[in-house]
Amino acid sequence: MPKKIHFISIGGSVMHNLAIELHRKGYTITGSDDEIYEPSRGRLANFNLLPAVMGWFPEKITAELDAVILGMHARADNPELKAAQELGIKVYSYPEYIFERSQDKQRVVIAGSHGKTTITSMILHVLQANNRVFNYLVGAQIEGFDYMVKLADEAPLVVIEGDEYFTSPLDRTPKFMHYQPHIALISGIAWDHYNVFPTWEAYVKQFELLADSIPKAGTIIYDESDDMLNVIGQKERPDVVSMPYLAHPYRVDAGGTVLLTPDGEVPVLVFGEHNMKNISGAKVVCEKLGITDEQFYAAIPSFKGAAKRLELLGSNDTVSIYRDFAHAPSKVEATTAAVKEQFPDRELIACAELHTFSSLNKVFLKQYRRKLNTADVAVVYYNPLTLEHKRMEPISEEDIRTAFKREDLNIFTSAEDLEAFLKQQNWKNANLLLMSSGTFGELNTEKLVDFILHQN
Known part of the structure; x- marks a missing residue:
């Protein structure tokens, strides 16, 4: 029954x-x-x-x-x-339930302040291309996958995107502590979730606990360019293998990115140094799962990215419009830099929405210092009603301008005003980047994209 x-x-x-x-x-x-x-x-x-x-x-x-x-x-x-x-x-949190259904499987957990969704998605894409049988939990919709969770009884392997945020109202430990991974990847550490981890030290501690929880014969894979993570990764752990990685060698050529491999260049659809790191991390995990270099490089060129991760909303010969989930300072910086690097000859208009508890907190706001500096036109949107709804202290435009350390910052609190501003820009040889975990006050992005594309 x-x-x-x-x-x-x-x-x-x-x-x-x-x-x-x-x-x-x-x-x-x-x-x-x-x-x-x-x-x-x-x-x-x-x-x-x-x-x-x-x-x-x-x-x-x-x-x-x-x-x-x-x-x-x-x-x-x-x-x-x-x-x-x-x-x-019996009451489970969902991480506890996922573990309950995965106790007899090889468990791979992808963690980190940024990149975990994309790395998980890359691994799933490569495994599927090579006809592997596996279960998964990923935090975004991926092309080629109808669902974000799969729990087949016969799968010998499960790949889990592991979140550091608390598990449930009854359990304030990070979700990833419940999965007990045999292989754990940590992509980077950049302070987030200020409402749960009010200090940098408290936040970093969670990732150290994850690394320390890896059992004997397990593996920790980590981005060695992250200074704090490099300390955690190099810590001596008996019978645990440490595998550091760096950004995959690459070249940007005429608006496209190619991987530089021992056997030649491999074109990819994703771009930016952060995605080159994501590719390296995914490749190391796949190697541990028995995927050869040849199999990996054959599969990765068709990876289009996860939903809302540098997702292309529309383009023509002179303009491209991207949407990204970037809501934390490190993500805003990496995503903005990625688009500018990919299209150095185009003006970049970058819009970030302050929507999360952390981003709207006066104390945390200074973490955004100079994070939009690679944009030619920098825009920040926030809705004062969101602050009221979250019962938070009001913030002013001056608070934001001071935090971002950019005098020419364009700040909006009305979706209508933001839309009008964007429509007034010269979209010939320019790109638009929309970064938010929200909706920019219910901004109709489809109509905006259509308007911009038909200006050229």
Whole structure:
């Protein structure tokens, strides 16, 4: 008889994908949430898993349930959680559940402040191209994969994107500490999640704990150009192999990027030094999984990137428009530099939205110092209502200008004003980069892209 599992906060990015995967496996799935946005809403609806009414309903929790999976965005006093605890029903966070289903498999975890989604996606792309059987959990949609979670019983291997953010309202340890990896890659450390890790030292400690948790005969793979990570990676750990990597040698030629390999040049669709590091990291992991250099270089040219990671929204002969999830300072800097390096002869108009708790915090804001300096025209957008919603101290335009250390910074608090500004720019031989984990105040990007492309 199929297992019955209830999801508390089913609308989360990984939560709804896990719910869909278990539904496809024949489990009876129910769920609740207080708000669900796209694309989660549409995907759940397609499988008849979208809650009929938003809110929390303790009556959904019955003794017939085999388990409850608790999402990170639920509160510790959630009435459905209380009902499950009173009935003695097993409550998992999703990392605990993923581990439960992966105990008999080789576990690979990709962690780091930046690059983990892309590296995970690259590994999955290469494994699939080589007809390997594997399970996975990745934080973005990837071309060639219908879902973001797969849990096949027969797969001998699972590749997991490991987040350092806390596990659930009941468990404030990082998610990646639950996976117990045999192979762990850490792509880099740049302070993030200020609301959970209020100091740099507390943040770095989480990655050291991950490295220290690797069992004997395990492997840690790390970017040795990151000074702090190099210290962690070189730490002596009995019977644990350390494998450092650097950016893959490459060349930018006429708007394209090629990898420089012992057997010649290999063109790739992704670009920027950070992506060359991502390729190197993915290659080392694939090597540990039995993929040869020849197999890797045959597969990587067709990798188009993960959704919202330097995602091309539109282009013509004189303009390209990219969208990126970049929301932390290090990501803003790397992504902006990547686009400028790829198109050095084009003006770059880079827009960053301050949307997360960290980015809107006055203390943390100074981490953005000079992060937009490679842009020719630098733009920052934030919505004061977001600060009110998060119950945070207001910030002013002057606070932002001072933090970014750029006097010519263009700052907007209205999506309409931002749109008008962008439409007024000269888009002949210019690129646009939109960086946010939000929506720039519901800016209609499709219409904006269409407008820009038809100016030339």
